Amino acid sequence: MRISALAAEAGLPVATVKYYLREGLLQPGTVTSATQASYDAGHVRRLRLVRALTGPVGLSVQQARAVIELVDEPGDDLYAALGRAVGALPPAGADPVDAVDPFPRARAALEALGQVYDPEFAAVGQLERALVAAADAGLPISDERLARYGTAARDLADFDLERMPPDAHAAVEYTVLGTALYEPVLLALRRLAHQDAAVRRLGRES
Known part of the structure:
Protein backbone atom coordinates (compact mmCIF):
# COMPACT_ATOMS: atom_id res chain seq x y z
CA MET A 1 0.00 0.00 0.00
CA ARG A 2 1.06 3.61 -0.49
CA ILE A 3 1.73 5.97 2.40
CA SER A 4 -1.73 7.56 2.17
CA ALA A 5 -3.37 4.15 2.53
CA LEU A 6 -0.97 3.25 5.36
CA ALA A 7 -1.90 6.42 7.23
CA ALA A 8 -5.62 5.75 6.74
CA GLU A 9 -5.26 2.15 7.92
CA ALA A 10 -3.41 3.26 11.06
CA GLY A 11 -5.76 6.16 11.72
CA LEU A 12 -3.03 8.81 11.50
CA PRO A 13 -2.41 11.88 9.33
CA VAL A 14 0.08 11.38 6.50
CA ALA A 15 2.25 14.12 8.01
CA THR A 16 2.51 12.15 11.26
CA VAL A 17 3.51 8.98 9.40
CA LYS A 18 6.22 10.92 7.55
CA TYR A 19 7.43 12.35 10.86
CA TYR A 20 7.69 8.85 12.36
CA LEU A 21 9.66 7.77 9.29
CA ARG A 22 12.09 10.68 9.71
CA GLU A 23 12.50 9.96 13.43
CA GLY A 24 13.20 6.27 12.85
CA LEU A 25 10.08 5.07 14.68
CA LEU A 26 8.74 3.46 11.50
CA GLN A 27 10.85 1.26 9.28
CA PRO A 28 11.15 2.41 5.63
CA GLY A 29 8.91 0.88 3.01
CA THR A 30 9.99 -0.95 -0.12
CA VAL A 31 11.08 1.59 -2.72
CA THR A 32 8.98 1.31 -5.90
CA SER A 33 10.10 4.47 -7.67
CA ALA A 34 12.13 7.61 -7.12
CA THR A 35 9.30 9.18 -5.09
CA GLN A 36 7.20 6.21 -3.96
CA ALA A 37 7.45 3.34 -1.49
CA SER A 38 5.19 0.44 -0.63
CA TYR A 39 4.09 -0.50 2.89
CA ASP A 40 2.50 -3.61 4.38
CA ALA A 41 0.70 -4.94 7.45
CA GLY A 42 3.94 -4.86 9.45
CA HIS A 43 4.08 -1.09 9.02
CA VAL A 44 0.47 -0.77 10.16
CA ARG A 45 1.25 -2.78 13.29
CA ARG A 46 4.33 -0.64 14.01
CA LEU A 47 2.35 2.59 13.62
CA ARG A 48 -0.31 1.36 16.02
CA LEU A 49 2.42 0.45 18.49
CA VAL A 50 4.02 3.89 18.19
CA ARG A 51 0.63 5.54 18.62
CA ALA A 52 0.03 3.50 21.78
CA LEU A 53 3.47 4.29 23.22
CA THR A 54 3.25 8.02 22.54
CA GLY A 55 -0.46 8.24 23.40
CA PRO A 56 -1.92 6.22 26.31
CA VAL A 57 1.49 5.17 27.64
CA GLY A 58 2.69 8.78 27.51
CA LEU A 59 6.20 8.30 26.14
CA SER A 60 8.05 11.00 24.30
CA VAL A 61 9.22 10.29 20.77
CA GLN A 62 12.73 9.70 22.13
CA GLN A 63 11.50 7.26 24.78
CA ALA A 64 9.33 5.41 22.27
CA ARG A 65 12.30 5.14 19.91
CA ALA A 66 14.42 3.61 22.69
CA VAL A 67 11.75 0.99 23.41
CA ILE A 68 11.27 0.16 19.73
CA GLU A 69 15.02 -0.14 19.18
CA LEU A 70 15.11 -2.72 21.98
CA VAL A 71 12.34 -4.68 20.30
CA ASP A 72 14.13 -4.57 16.95
CA GLU A 73 17.63 -5.29 18.30
CA PRO A 74 17.19 -6.88 21.73
CA GLY A 75 20.54 -8.61 21.99
CA ASP A 76 21.01 -11.90 23.81
CA ASP A 77 20.49 -10.70 27.39
CA LEU A 78 16.79 -10.48 28.28
CA TYR A 79 17.55 -9.10 31.75
CA ALA A 80 19.68 -6.28 30.32
CA ALA A 81 17.09 -5.48 27.66
CA LEU A 82 14.35 -5.26 30.27
CA GLY A 83 16.52 -2.96 32.38
CA ARG A 84 17.10 -0.64 29.43
CA ALA A 85 13.37 -0.64 28.68
CA VAL A 86 12.48 0.27 32.25
CA GLY A 87 15.06 3.04 32.09
CA ALA A 88 13.30 4.46 29.03
CA LEU A 89 9.90 4.52 30.73
CA PRO A 90 8.57 7.21 33.05
CA PRO A 91 8.91 8.06 35.87
CA ALA A 92 12.59 8.93 35.98
CA GLY A 93 14.74 7.26 38.59
CA ALA A 94 16.38 8.96 41.54
CA ASP A 95 19.99 10.06 41.68
CA PRO A 96 22.09 7.86 43.99
CA VAL A 97 22.36 9.11 47.57
CA ASP A 98 26.00 8.02 47.86
CA ALA A 99 28.36 5.47 46.37
CA VAL A 100 28.18 3.07 49.32
CA ASP A 101 24.39 2.95 49.74
CA PRO A 102 22.91 4.65 46.66
CA PHE A 103 19.21 3.86 47.27
CA PRO A 104 18.75 3.12 50.98
CA ARG A 105 14.94 3.14 51.13
CA ALA A 106 14.57 0.98 48.03
CA ARG A 107 17.23 -1.43 49.30
CA ALA A 108 15.48 -1.79 52.66
CA ALA A 109 12.10 -2.32 50.99
CA LEU A 110 13.40 -4.97 48.59
CA GLU A 111 15.28 -6.76 51.34
CA ALA A 112 12.08 -6.81 53.42
CA LEU A 113 10.28 -8.37 50.44
CA GLY A 114 13.08 -10.89 49.87
CA GLN A 115 13.69 -9.59 46.36
CA VAL A 116 16.81 -8.91 44.32
CA TYR A 117 18.44 -5.53 44.95
CA ASP A 118 20.35 -4.34 41.88
CA PRO A 119 21.09 -0.58 42.06
CA GLU A 120 21.90 -0.59 38.34
CA PHE A 121 18.32 -1.57 37.49
CA ALA A 122 16.39 1.63 36.70
CA ALA A 123 13.28 0.69 38.66
CA VAL A 124 15.30 0.71 41.90
CA GLY A 125 15.89 4.44 41.52
CA GLN A 126 12.22 4.88 40.61
CA LEU A 127 11.19 3.06 43.79
CA GLU A 128 13.58 5.18 45.85
CA ARG A 129 12.08 8.41 44.52
CA ALA A 130 8.53 7.16 45.12
CA LEU A 131 9.28 6.08 48.70
CA VAL A 132 10.96 9.42 49.46
CA ALA A 133 8.04 11.35 47.96
CA ALA A 134 5.50 9.40 50.04
CA ALA A 135 7.49 9.94 53.23
CA ASP A 136 8.00 13.64 52.53
CA ALA A 137 4.25 14.06 52.01
CA GLY A 138 3.55 12.55 55.43
CA LEU A 139 2.26 9.23 54.07
CA PRO A 140 5.21 6.83 54.36
CA ILE A 141 4.72 3.28 53.12
CA SER A 142 4.05 1.08 56.14
CA ASP A 143 5.53 -2.41 56.45
CA GLU A 144 2.04 -3.88 56.08
CA ARG A 145 1.33 -1.93 52.90
CA LEU A 146 4.73 -2.73 51.46
CA ALA A 147 4.20 -6.45 52.07
CA ARG A 148 0.71 -6.36 50.51
CA TYR A 149 1.81 -4.35 47.48
CA TYR A 174 6.77 -9.54 25.03
CA THR A 175 8.62 -8.35 28.13
CA VAL A 176 9.57 -4.88 26.91
CA LEU A 177 6.23 -4.03 25.32
CA GLY A 178 4.32 -5.69 28.14
CA THR A 179 6.12 -3.46 30.61
CA ALA A 180 5.32 -0.34 28.59
CA LEU A 181 1.75 -1.16 27.56
CA TYR A 182 0.37 -3.01 30.58
CA GLU A 183 1.51 -0.66 33.36
CA PRO A 184 -1.17 1.96 32.46
CA VAL A 185 -3.74 -0.85 32.64
CA LEU A 186 -2.58 -1.74 36.15
CA LEU A 187 -2.78 1.89 37.25
CA ALA A 188 -6.29 2.30 35.85
CA LEU A 189 -7.47 -0.99 37.41
CA ARG A 190 -6.14 0.06 40.82
CA ARG A 191 -7.98 3.37 40.64
CA LEU A 192 -11.18 1.65 39.52
CA ALA A 193 -10.83 -0.88 42.33
CA HIS A 194 -10.59 2.03 44.77
CA GLN A 195 -13.77 3.47 43.29
CA ASP A 196 -15.55 0.14 43.60
CA ALA A 197 -14.35 -0.38 47.17
CA ALA A 198 -15.48 3.13 48.11
CA VAL A 199 -18.94 2.49 46.69
CA ARG A 200 -19.23 -0.81 48.56
CA ARG A 201 -17.83 0.48 51.85
CA LEU A 202 -19.03 4.07 51.96
CA GLY A 203 -22.19 3.92 49.90
CA ARG A 204 -23.06 6.30 47.11
CA GLU A 205 -25.59 9.07 46.89
CA SER A 206 -28.27 8.45 44.30
Whole structure:
Protein backbone atom coordinates (compact mmCIF):
# COMPACT_ATOMS: atom_id res chain seq x y z
CA MET A 1 0.00 0.00 0.00
CA ARG A 2 1.06 3.61 -0.49
CA ILE A 3 1.73 5.97 2.40
CA SER A 4 -1.73 7.56 2.17
CA ALA A 5 -3.37 4.15 2.53
CA LEU A 6 -0.97 3.25 5.36
CA ALA A 7 -1.90 6.42 7.23
CA ALA A 8 -5.62 5.75 6.74
CA GLU A 9 -5.26 2.15 7.92
CA ALA A 10 -3.41 3.26 11.06
CA GLY A 11 -5.76 6.16 11.72
CA LEU A 12 -3.03 8.81 11.50
CA PRO A 13 -2.41 11.88 9.33
CA VAL A 14 0.08 11.38 6.50
CA ALA A 15 2.25 14.12 8.01
CA THR A 16 2.51 12.15 11.26
CA VAL A 17 3.51 8.98 9.40
CA LYS A 18 6.22 10.92 7.55
CA TYR A 19 7.43 12.35 10.86
CA TYR A 20 7.69 8.85 12.36
CA LEU A 21 9.66 7.77 9.29
CA ARG A 22 12.09 10.68 9.71
CA GLU A 23 12.50 9.96 13.43
CA GLY A 24 13.20 6.27 12.85
CA LEU A 25 10.08 5.07 14.68
CA LEU A 26 8.74 3.46 11.50
CA GLN A 27 10.85 1.26 9.28
CA PRO A 28 11.15 2.41 5.63
CA GLY A 29 8.91 0.88 3.01
CA THR A 30 9.99 -0.95 -0.12
CA VAL A 31 11.08 1.59 -2.72
CA THR A 32 8.98 1.31 -5.90
CA SER A 33 10.10 4.47 -7.67
CA ALA A 34 12.13 7.61 -7.12
CA THR A 35 9.30 9.18 -5.09
CA GLN A 36 7.20 6.21 -3.96
CA ALA A 37 7.45 3.34 -1.49
CA SER A 38 5.19 0.44 -0.63
CA TYR A 39 4.09 -0.50 2.89
CA ASP A 40 2.50 -3.61 4.38
CA ALA A 41 0.70 -4.94 7.45
CA GLY A 42 3.94 -4.86 9.45
CA HIS A 43 4.08 -1.09 9.02
CA VAL A 44 0.47 -0.77 10.16
CA ARG A 45 1.25 -2.78 13.29
CA ARG A 46 4.33 -0.64 14.01
CA LEU A 47 2.35 2.59 13.62
CA ARG A 48 -0.31 1.36 16.02
CA LEU A 49 2.42 0.45 18.49
CA VAL A 50 4.02 3.89 18.19
CA ARG A 51 0.63 5.54 18.62
CA ALA A 52 0.03 3.50 21.78
CA LEU A 53 3.47 4.29 23.22
CA THR A 54 3.25 8.02 22.54
CA GLY A 55 -0.46 8.24 23.40
CA PRO A 56 -1.92 6.22 26.31
CA VAL A 57 1.49 5.17 27.64
CA GLY A 58 2.69 8.78 27.51
CA LEU A 59 6.20 8.30 26.14
CA SER A 60 8.05 11.00 24.30
CA VAL A 61 9.22 10.29 20.77
CA GLN A 62 12.73 9.70 22.13
CA GLN A 63 11.50 7.26 24.78
CA ALA A 64 9.33 5.41 22.27
CA ARG A 65 12.30 5.14 19.91
CA ALA A 66 14.42 3.61 22.69
CA VAL A 67 11.75 0.99 23.41
CA ILE A 68 11.27 0.16 19.73
CA GLU A 69 15.02 -0.14 19.18
CA LEU A 70 15.11 -2.72 21.98
CA VAL A 71 12.34 -4.68 20.30
CA ASP A 72 14.13 -4.57 16.95
CA GLU A 73 17.63 -5.29 18.30
CA PRO A 74 17.19 -6.88 21.73
CA GLY A 75 20.54 -8.61 21.99
CA ASP A 76 21.01 -11.90 23.81
CA ASP A 77 20.49 -10.70 27.39
CA LEU A 78 16.79 -10.48 28.28
CA TYR A 79 17.55 -9.10 31.75
CA ALA A 80 19.68 -6.28 30.32
CA ALA A 81 17.09 -5.48 27.66
CA LEU A 82 14.35 -5.26 30.27
CA GLY A 83 16.52 -2.96 32.38
CA ARG A 84 17.10 -0.64 29.43
CA ALA A 85 13.37 -0.64 28.68
CA VAL A 86 12.48 0.27 32.25
CA GLY A 87 15.06 3.04 32.09
CA ALA A 88 13.30 4.46 29.03
CA LEU A 89 9.90 4.52 30.73
CA PRO A 90 8.57 7.21 33.05
CA PRO A 91 8.91 8.06 35.87
CA ALA A 92 12.59 8.93 35.98
CA GLY A 93 14.74 7.26 38.59
CA ALA A 94 16.38 8.96 41.54
CA ASP A 95 19.99 10.06 41.68
CA PRO A 96 22.09 7.86 43.99
CA VAL A 97 22.36 9.11 47.57
CA ASP A 98 26.00 8.02 47.86
CA ALA A 99 28.36 5.47 46.37
CA VAL A 100 28.18 3.07 49.32
CA ASP A 101 24.39 2.95 49.74
CA PRO A 102 22.91 4.65 46.66
CA PHE A 103 19.21 3.86 47.27
CA PRO A 104 18.75 3.12 50.98
CA ARG A 105 14.94 3.14 51.13
CA ALA A 106 14.57 0.98 48.03
CA ARG A 107 17.23 -1.43 49.30
CA ALA A 108 15.48 -1.79 52.66
CA ALA A 109 12.10 -2.32 50.99
CA LEU A 110 13.40 -4.97 48.59
CA GLU A 111 15.28 -6.76 51.34
CA ALA A 112 12.08 -6.81 53.42
CA LEU A 113 10.28 -8.37 50.44
CA GLY A 114 13.08 -10.89 49.87
CA GLN A 115 13.69 -9.59 46.36
CA VAL A 116 16.81 -8.91 44.32
CA TYR A 117 18.44 -5.53 44.95
CA ASP A 118 20.35 -4.34 41.88
CA PRO A 119 21.09 -0.58 42.06
CA GLU A 120 21.90 -0.59 38.34
CA PHE A 121 18.32 -1.57 37.49
CA ALA A 122 16.39 1.63 36.70
CA ALA A 123 13.28 0.69 38.66
CA VAL A 124 15.30 0.71 41.90
CA GLY A 125 15.89 4.44 41.52
CA GLN A 126 12.22 4.88 40.61
CA LEU A 127 11.19 3.06 43.79
CA GLU A 128 13.58 5.18 45.85
CA ARG A 129 12.08 8.41 44.52
CA ALA A 130 8.53 7.16 45.12
CA LEU A 131 9.28 6.08 48.70
CA VAL A 132 10.96 9.42 49.46
CA ALA A 133 8.04 11.35 47.96
CA ALA A 134 5.50 9.40 50.04
CA ALA A 135 7.49 9.94 53.23
CA ASP A 136 8.00 13.64 52.53
CA ALA A 137 4.25 14.06 52.01
CA GLY A 138 3.55 12.55 55.43
CA LEU A 139 2.26 9.23 54.07
CA PRO A 140 5.21 6.83 54.36
CA ILE A 141 4.72 3.28 53.12
CA SER A 142 4.05 1.08 56.14
CA ASP A 143 5.53 -2.41 56.45
CA GLU A 144 2.04 -3.88 56.08
CA ARG A 145 1.33 -1.93 52.90
CA LEU A 146 4.73 -2.73 51.46
CA ALA A 147 4.20 -6.45 52.07
CA ARG A 148 0.71 -6.36 50.51
CA TYR A 149 1.81 -4.35 47.48
CA GLY A 150 4.94 -6.44 47.05
CA THR A 151 3.03 -9.73 47.16
CA ALA A 152 0.53 -8.50 44.57
CA ALA A 153 3.33 -7.24 42.30
CA ARG A 154 5.23 -10.52 42.54
CA ASP A 155 2.10 -12.50 41.67
CA LEU A 156 1.62 -10.32 38.60
CA ALA A 157 5.27 -10.76 37.60
CA ASP A 158 5.03 -14.54 37.94
CA PHE A 159 1.84 -14.56 35.87
CA ASP A 160 3.50 -12.51 33.12
CA LEU A 161 6.77 -14.47 32.97
CA GLU A 162 5.02 -17.83 32.94
CA ARG A 163 3.48 -16.73 29.64
CA MET A 164 6.69 -15.43 28.08
CA PRO A 165 7.36 -16.91 24.62
CA PRO A 166 10.31 -19.34 24.40
CA ASP A 167 11.89 -17.61 21.40
CA ALA A 168 14.49 -15.08 22.57
CA HIS A 169 13.44 -12.23 20.28
CA ALA A 170 9.74 -12.78 20.97
CA ALA A 171 10.50 -12.95 24.70
CA VAL A 172 12.18 -9.54 24.64
CA GLU A 173 9.33 -8.02 22.64
CA TYR A 174 6.77 -9.54 25.03
CA THR A 175 8.62 -8.35 28.13
CA VAL A 176 9.57 -4.88 26.91
CA LEU A 177 6.23 -4.03 25.32
CA GLY A 178 4.32 -5.69 28.14
CA THR A 179 6.12 -3.46 30.61
CA ALA A 180 5.32 -0.34 28.59
CA LEU A 181 1.75 -1.16 27.56
CA TYR A 182 0.37 -3.01 30.58
CA GLU A 183 1.51 -0.66 33.36
CA PRO A 184 -1.17 1.96 32.46
CA VAL A 185 -3.74 -0.85 32.64
CA LEU A 186 -2.58 -1.74 36.15
CA LEU A 187 -2.78 1.89 37.25
CA ALA A 188 -6.29 2.30 35.85
CA LEU A 189 -7.47 -0.99 37.41
CA ARG A 190 -6.14 0.06 40.82
CA ARG A 191 -7.98 3.37 40.64
CA LEU A 192 -11.18 1.65 39.52
CA ALA A 193 -10.83 -0.88 42.33
CA HIS A 194 -10.59 2.03 44.77
CA GLN A 195 -13.77 3.47 43.29
CA ASP A 196 -15.55 0.14 43.60
CA ALA A 197 -14.35 -0.38 47.17
CA ALA A 198 -15.48 3.13 48.11
CA VAL A 199 -18.94 2.49 46.69
CA ARG A 200 -19.23 -0.81 48.56
CA ARG A 201 -17.83 0.48 51.85
CA LEU A 202 -19.03 4.07 51.96
CA GLY A 203 -22.19 3.92 49.90
CA ARG A 204 -23.06 6.30 47.11
CA GLU A 205 -25.59 9.07 46.89
CA SER A 206 -28.27 8.45 44.30
